[in-house]
């Protein structure tokens with residue numbers, strides 16, 4: 001029986017499976033909601049709001065003051081580049 005993607009994101013930490021939503025966050029082990037402001041192509045973490053990205057940046061990194069989410073070019077969690085986002089590629 002082929003697994004089909006769940007209609008709702010699985011927010012309980014789990015290993016990635018074929019039943020996952022398109023974006024499985026490798027950092028938190030959960031399926032991320034879409035649409036989001038930006039989803040990291042590296043770890044799959046979704047920053048749902050621009051402010052989420054800014055908050056994560058300020059909490060995790062020590063790269064100096066940035067005030068605009070658009071200036072944050074790499075994922076604070078895994079350092080993968082966030083742009084350009086070319087869509088779901090898997």
Ligand SMILES: [Zn+2]
Nearest residue numbers: 016020024031
């Ligand atoms: Zn998953």
Ligand SMILES: [Zn+2]
Nearest residue numbers: 040043075078
């Ligand atoms: Zn990431």
Ligand SMILES: [Zn+2]
Nearest residue numbers: 025028045046
């Ligand atoms: Zn995450």
